[in-house]
Amino acid sequence: MTDRLSAQLLLAGYAQGIFPMAESRETLELHWFDPPHRGIVPLDKFHISRSLAKEIRREDFTITINRAFRGVVECCANREETWINGALFDLYDELHAAGFAQSVEVWDGPRLTGGLFGITMGGAFCGESMFSARRSGSKIAIAYTVDRLRQAGFVLFDTQYITPHLATLGGIEVTRMEYRTRLAAALYLDAEFTAPQIPTAQLLLQRMTQTS
Template sequence: MMESISAEVLLGAYSKGVFPMAEDGEICWYSPEKRGVIPLDERFHVSKNLQRTLKKGVFRVSMNKAFREVMLACADREETWIDEVILESYCELHELGFGVSVESWDQDGLQGGLYGVALGRAFFGESMFSRKTDASKVALVYLVEWLRQKDFILLDTQWMTDHLRQFGGYELARDAYHCQLADALECLRG
C-alpha cells in the first residue's frame, strides 16, 4: 500500500476539478456531473438558531490547530473514505500550507470541525464532523468569514446534501463548475 499521494498529484487533481476518496483499500478519483457549492456572497444563509448559538459563544473556534485530529474525527464513522493514505496525504498538504482545518472547542475539548484544501481562491471542502449540536456549523460559518476576508470566490463541497442546502448550497453542472474553478485559480497562472 502506498504511503501517501504526493502533494503535486493532489493539487494537480484539484486544479482540474478531481478529488480522491478511499474505497475498499483503493484510491478512486471523482469529478461529479453536478458539483456542490456553498455561496460566499449574501446567499450564504445562517439560520436564526445558529445565529443564537454564535451570539452565545458556545464554541471557541480556531484554525489549523488540530488538523490531524479533525481528519481522524471525520473518519470516525461507520463508512468512511478517509483511510491511512488519505490521512497522510492531506496532513502533508497541511504541512505545505494547502490543507486547512477549522475547529470548534468547548470546555470538554474538540467538538466539531472541518477540513479541506485551499488553492488559489478556491476552497475544496473535504469533510466535517460534530460531537455536539452546531459545532460543525459554527466551524463552517467561521470558514466562510475567513474565505470572504481572503477574497476566495469558490467553496466547493463536492456533492450537495440537505445539510449543506440549509446554508444556501446548490449544485452546478460540471461545465459551469469548471468555469468558476478556472476563475478561482486564475491567480495561480501568470
C-alpha cells in the same frame, strides 16, 4: 484507481476539478471522482437560520485555525463508514505541512467538538469533510469558514456534493462545466486562508447580515 498518489498529483487533480476517495477505511486503492454536478456554497448567499444565529450568539465555544488539523481529520473519519483511508491521512498531513490543507476547529474548553478541513488553491477552498460533536458544531465551523473565505479573498467554496445539511446553509449544485469555469477563475487569485483574524460572534453575524 490507484494506491500510489503523491501530494503533487493530488493538487493537480483538484486543479482539474477531480478529487480522490477510498471505498472504505480499510481499502488501499483511491478512486478519482468527477461528478456531473458539484456542490458549492455561494459565499454571498450563505444562510444562517435563527437557530444557528442563536447558537453562535451564545459564543460558548472557541474557534481556532489549523490548531488541530490531524484531530479534525480523525474526527471526520470516526464514523461507521468513511472514504478517508490511510493513504489520504498521509496525503492530507503532507498538504497541511506544505500550507495547502487547512482546518477550522470548534472547541468547548479543551474538547474538540466540531470542525472541518479542506484544500486551498488560489482563491478556491475545496471542502473535504466536517464533523459535529455538539449542537450545530459543523454549522458553526462552516459559518466561520465562510466568513474567513470572504475576508481573505476566496471566491469558491467547493463541497463536492450537496447534502440536506448543506442545502439549509445555502449550498447549491452547479454543472461540471460551470464548476470548472469557476475553479479556473479562482486558481488565478492570491488568497491567504490564515490571514484574517477570528471575529467575535457579534461581528460575524453582522457581516453575514450585511452580505446575505
